[in-house]
Amino acid sequence: xxxxxxAKGLVETARNFFGSYVNKDRxxxxxxxxERIPQIEATRDFPFLVYDGGDWQAGMRCVACQICEKECxxxxxxxxxxxxxxxxxxxxxxxYPAVFNIDISVCMSCQIxxxxxxxxxxxMDTEFELSTYDRFGGLxxxxxxxxxxxxxxxxxxxxxxxxxxxLLAEEKAKAEAKAKATTEAKTNPTISNAPQPGSGDxxxx
Amino acid sequence: xxxxADQIFVTLQHSIAGYxxxxxxxxxxxMLAVIAILGxxxxxxxxxxxxxxxxxxxxxNRYGPNRVGPFGLLQPIADGIxxxxxEDIVPQAxxxxxxxxxxxxxVLAAFTLFAVLPLGRxxxxxxxxxxxxxxxxxxxxxxxxxxxxxWSSRNKYSLLGAMRAIAQMISYEVPLILAxxxxxxxxxxxSTVEIVARQSGYSGILPHWFVFTPWGFAGFFLFMVAAxxxxxxxxxxxxxxxxxxxxxxxxEYSGFKxxxxxxxxxxxxxxISGLGIxxxxxxxxxxxxxxxxxxxxxxxxxKLLAVIAMFIWIRGTLPRLRMDxxxxxxxxxxxxxxxxxxVTAGIWHFFEHGVLRWIVCxxxxxxxxxxxGRGLTQGWKLERRIYRFAE
Amino acid sequence: MLFTTFAIVTVAGAVAxxxxxxxxxxxxxxxxxxxxxxxxxLLLGAQFVGLAQVLIYIGAVAILVVxxxxxxxxxxxxxxxxxxxxxxxxxxxxFAVFGVLAWAIYGSGAISHVMRPQPEVAIQQIGDALxxxxxxxxxxxxxxxxxxxxGAVTIAMQEKKEKR
Numbered sequence: 056x057x058x059x060x061x062a063k064g065l066v067e068t069a070r071n072f073f074g075s076y077v078n079k080d081r082x083x084x085x086x087x088x089x090e091r092i093p094q095i096e097a098t099r100d101f102p103f104l105v106y107d108g109g110d111w112q113a114g115m116r117c118v119a120c121q122i123c124e125k126e127c128x129x130x131x132x133x134x135x136x137x138x139x140x141x142x143x144x145x146x147x148x149x150x151y152p153a154v155f156n157i158d159i160s161v162c163m164s165c166q167i168x169x170x171x172x173x174x175x176x177x178x179m180d181t182e183f184e185l186s187t188y189d190r191f192g193g194l195x196x197x198x199x200x201x202x203x204x205x206x207x208x209x210x211x212x213x214x215x216x217x218x219x220x221x222l223l224a225e226e227k228a229k230a231e232a233k234a235k236a237t238t239e240a241k242t243n244p245t246i247s248n249a250p251q252p253g254s255g256d257x258x259x260x
Numbered sequence: 261x262x263x264x265a266d267q268i269f270v271t272l273q274h275s276i277a278g279y280x281x282x283x284x285x286x287x288x289x290x291m292l293a294v295i296a297i298l299g300x301x302x303x304x305x306x307x308x309x310x311x312x313x314x315x316x317x318x319x320x321n322r323y324g325p326n327r328v329g330p331f332g333l334l335q336p337i338a339d340g341i342x343x344x345x346x347e348d349i350v351p352q353a354x355x356x357x358x359x360x361x362x363x364x365x366x367v368l369a370a371f372t373l374f375a376v377l378p379l380g381r382x383x384x385x386x387x388x389x390x391x392x393x394x395x396x397x398x399x400x401x402x403x404x405x406x407x408x409x410x411w412s413s414r415n416k417y418s419l420l421g422a423m424r425a426i427a428q429m430i431s432y433e434v435p436l437i438l439a440x441x442x443x444x445x446x447x448x449x450x451s452t453v454e455i456v457a458r459q460s461g462y463s464g465i466l467p468h469w470f471v472f473t474p475w476g477f478a479g480f481f482l483f484m485v486a487a488x489x490x491x492x493x494x495x496x497x498x499x500x501x502x503x504x505x506x507x508x509x510x511x512e513y514s515g516f517k518x519x520x521x522x523x524x525x526x527x528x529x530x531x532i533s534g535l536g537i538x539x540x541x542x543x544x545x546x547x548x549x550x551x552x553x554x555x556x557x558x559x560x561x562x563k564l565l566a567v568i569a570m571f572i573w574i575r576g577t578l579p580r581l582r583m584d585x586x587x588x589x590x591x592x593x594x595x596x597x598x599x600x601x602x603v604t605a606g607i608w609h610f611f612e613h614g615v616l617r618w619i620v621c622x623x624x625x626x627x628x629x630x631x632x633g634r635g636l637t638q639g640w641k642l643e644r645r646i647y648r649f650a651e
Numbered sequence: 652m653l654f655t656t657f658a659i660v661t662v663a664g665a666v667a668x669x670x671x672x673x674x675x676x677x678x679x680x681x682x683x684x685x686x687x688x689x690x691x692x693l694l695l696g697a698q699f700v701g702l703a704q705v706l707i708y709i710g711a712v713a714i715l716v717v718x719x720x721x722x723x724x725x726x727x728x729x730x731x732x733x734x735x736x737x738x739x740x741x742x743x744x745x746f747a748v749f750g751v752l753a754w755a756i757y758g759s760g761a762i763s764h765v766m767r768p769q770p771e772v773a774i775q776q777i778g779d780a781l782x783x784x785x786x787x788x789x790x791x792x793x794x795x796x797x798x799x800x801x802g803a804v805t806i807a808m809q810e811k812k813e814k815r
Contacts, residue, residue, distance in 0.1 A: 057593075057634070393702045397706040400710020
């Protein structure tokens with residue numbers, strides 16, 4: 056009969072209307088900025104530089120290899136190598152970046168810099184509320200602004216941080232073992248100087 | 261006590277007008293009433309915009325505006341400031357005089373419609389002998405205003421929207437007027453005050469409203485559908501639908517003129533709902549006989565709010581009708597239904613009071629509704645006969 | 652004074668309707684002339700006629716004229732002036748008609764200083780007259796309108812079939 060569908064539709068909308076007062080779950084609106092949708096762990100927004108320990112300058116993992124600068128598609132990273140060296144995460148003296156700028160208004164969050172970094176030095180942050188009134192320099196971040204601690208990294212990306220920490224621990228262990236082997240070889244010249252099997256250049260199995 | 265509360269605005273008007281010299285007294289009292297009507301309905305417009313958005317939001321499982329003021333109720337102030345401060349862009353090829361006159365004449369016509377609506381006991385602005393005719397006459401001026409708006413923009417989409425709007429409004433005026441004619445027949449007068457007076461009796465506790473008769477019920481349904489189409493409201497808002505034709509006849513309007521169009525349309529909606537309430541729902545009379553202590557104007561506005569809520573509910577439910585579906589509905593279903601309703605009202609009048617006339621009238625109305633509905637959905641058409649000869 | 656205002660509005664609307672170059676402007680000023688006429692009817696106390704004038708002339712006839720213009724003519728502005736070469740003859744005819752009308756109106760009893768009481772024509776009386784005394788003209792008009800409607804439907808219907 057004419058009008059039956061309309062009547063059914065009206066009942067449905069009335070149910071929606073009154074239901075929205077009775078049952079708050081019906082309203083899927085997230086009232087930003089009082090509420091926020093919880094972010095998933097794999098959220099990526101803009102990069103940050105990881106440092107170990109308390110001092111961001113001494114503990115910075117980045118060795119200014121400039122791989123991320125070359126691989127970045129929109130070329131938003133600018134690195135200047137330092138002249139002197141400092142100890143890196145595994146204990147080897149390396150260069151460090153004197154200038155490390157990322158223009159986050161250009162950055163497209165593709166995570167390529169994270170994927171190519173061999174030193175677990177640059178990772179993706181999850182902060183997105185980054186508006187600023189300064190149009191020209193406000194979104195050009197230097198290395199002080201970009202550095203965040205490893206504890207922070209463990210907070211925002213627990214699983215990735217665990218993997219990264221395990222990797223670094225393994226490399227550190229390998230480097231220490233190699234250092235111990237060379238010091239032993241130096242103090243004990245009778246042990247042959249030929250390259251030992253299972254150490255050095257071959258990739259770890 | 262009930263009497264004073266009921267007539268409080270009338271006594272207020274008389275006391276303020278008493279301060280003027282005797283010659284100016286009618287002018288002053290009319291001016292006061294006009295100012296009151298303008299103020300009240302403009303406020304109602306503001307409230308309706310925000311309530312509509314919140315209502316539609318809740319129907320669509322979301323909040324409406326809830327940032328400005330408590331529960332978003334001060335949103336119209338923000339909207340008003342926005343409309344007033346926006347740049348008024350007039351296209352270079354547009355006809356400047358007509359472009360300016362169109363929203364003004366729309367708002368003028370819309371507000372003039374309130375002159376014959378009785379908002380309460382003794383609270384009608386002008387008690388015209390031909391009140392209902394006045395109402396329809398002025399609402400046809402609104403059509404001219406819409407044409408002016410659409411044409412003056414020199415934009416083919418605006419013109420198309422305006423032509424469609426006028427075609428729609430003219431087509432739906434016929435069932436609208438025919439539905440009102442049944443009420444005029446039953447009340448015996450074109451004066452709105454007289455029509456409300458006819459509906460103000462009670463048998464037991466039930467009122468004598470015309471909507472509680474078979475022809476009145478059908479007439480109310482026809483009137484409300486035609487009123488929705490006359491005010492270009494969803495689901496009949498093809499001429500102004502944003503996804504169809506940009507904004508139709510007010511595409512080229514910005515800022516305050518756009519707000520004036522919005523105002524004119526909503527005020528037209530209130531006025532025609534007011535007429536529907538006056539004709540079918542008993543105007544300012546209370547629904548049950550023991551509730552007459554509540555002032556009459558409160559009942560009128562309560563009914564008006566209920567009708568507006570119904571409009572909002574329908575807007576949130578139904579998709580937009582296509583132009584040919586709209587016209588088919590008007591000419592193939594509503595017009596025959598309105599004519600049959602007229603006959604039914606006549607039958608009702610000439611039978612004596614009793615169960616028989618209820619049965620006969622209800623049967624006529626229901627059967628014609630079902631048959632016409634079937635005809636509409638199955639697309640019965642008038643077609644020329646094609647004769648096939650056996651070869 | 653009210654009458655003078657409305658009369659000026661009507662005449663101005665009519666003159667403007669003649670002299671505008673753009674057809675749609677002419678129609679709009681014709682609407683103003685209709686409105687002025689309706690106001691004069693209402694001033695005379697003829698509520699039904701005045702409101703019917705608004706409803707029918709402004710609401711239907713003017714819209715019909717507008718549709719007709721927009722569907723048929725090219726609505727660009729006429730570039731030449733509206734004055735015709737034979738304007739002297741037309742002015743003479745106009746004055747002659749005005750003279751005849753003025754003589755007829757003055758000669759009749761309408762402008763006598765005795766104001767007869769205005770007849771109270773309630774709308775009820777108009778309805779009674781239509782149904783009782785003028786029933787046959789009413790039915791004939793109804794028949795005429797029905798014939799026109801059916802004719803329009805038939806013409807439109809045939810066009811739809813012929814297109815195949």
